Amino acid sequence: MALEGAFDIDADRARTFVGEFGGRLYAELEAVLADPGVAIVANLTSVSQHYAVTKATLLAGKYVYSEKPLAPVLEQATELVELAKERGLLLSSAPSTVFSQAAQTLFKAVGDGLIGTPRLAHGNLDMGALAFMPYSEWRGRRGVPWPYWDEVPNGCVMEHAGYQLG
Numbered sequence: 001m002a003l004e005g006a007f008d009i010d011a012d013r014a015r016t017f018v019g020e021f022g023g024r025l026y027a028e029l030e031a032v033l034a035d036p037g038v039a040i041v042a043n044l045t046s047v048s049q050h051y052a053v054t055k056a057t058l059l060a061g062k063y064v065y066s067e068k069p070l071a072p073v074l075e076q077a078t079e080l081v082e083l084a085k086e087r088g089l090l091l092s093s094a095p096s097t098v099f100s101q102a103a104q105t106l107f108k109a110v111g112d113g114l115i116g117t118p119r120l121a122h123g124n125l126d127m128g129a130l131a132f133m134p135y136s137e138w139r140g141r142r143g144v145p146w147p148y149w150d151e152v153p154n155g156c157v158m159e160h161a162g163y164q165l166g
């Protein structure tokens with residue numbers, strides 16, 4: 001399966017992404033959804049956009065892999081799951097750690113009875129002293145800023161609890 005292309009409401013972001021990874025530059029989401037060559041949409045938008053983009057994609061009859069959380073509100077996430085079921089479409093969400101070699105090895109070991117019956121799983125999340133870090137200046141390889149304006153109001157728990165659950 002090949003990358004067909006990318007769309008971003010910030011055209012420069014999409015342009016540099018396609019420049020690095022290849023594929024077509026889409027001018028709008030509707031163009032992505034209308035493209036018969038697109039089978040799966042990876043919804044990598046900001047948290048507040050996950051629900052709307054995933055819903056539009058499912059309504060267009062395409063599979064979705066969404067960044068976490070699936071939606072910021074449980075009712076919206078439930079609606080998306082129901083919509084995907086109704087339409088016979090696959091819907092999945094980050095984190096995908098469950099598919100990692102470590103997790104799969106562990107599942108096999110448990111399934112084969114190699115380590116007995118697990119009784120307790122414990123996860124601990126420590127984000128460190130974020131308030132004291134220069135996060136407003138953090139940049140990725142392509143100069144893209146870390147989106148603290150989206151991450152901080154949503155909260156670190158909402159952003160990262162999924163890793164512990166996954």
Ligand SMILES: NC(=O)c1ccc[n+]([C@@H]2O[C@H](COP(=O)([O-])OP(=O)(O)OC[C@H]3O[C@@H](n4cnc5c(N)ncnc54)[C@H](O)[C@@H]3O)[C@@H](O)[C@H]2O)c1
Binds near residue numbers: 009047145159
């Ligand atoms: N799984 C992981 O390891 C991991 C790591 C970092 C971030 N995330 C998640 O990825 C998502 C994005 O995080 P980020 O750090 O890349 O944020 P970001 O702000 O750098 O990127 C989000 C992009 O989405 C675009 N966008 C916003 N609304 C859109 C819309 N309606 N249609 C099209 N494009 C739209 C923005 O212009 C921006 O370029 C968040 O949900 C975050 O929780 C996951």
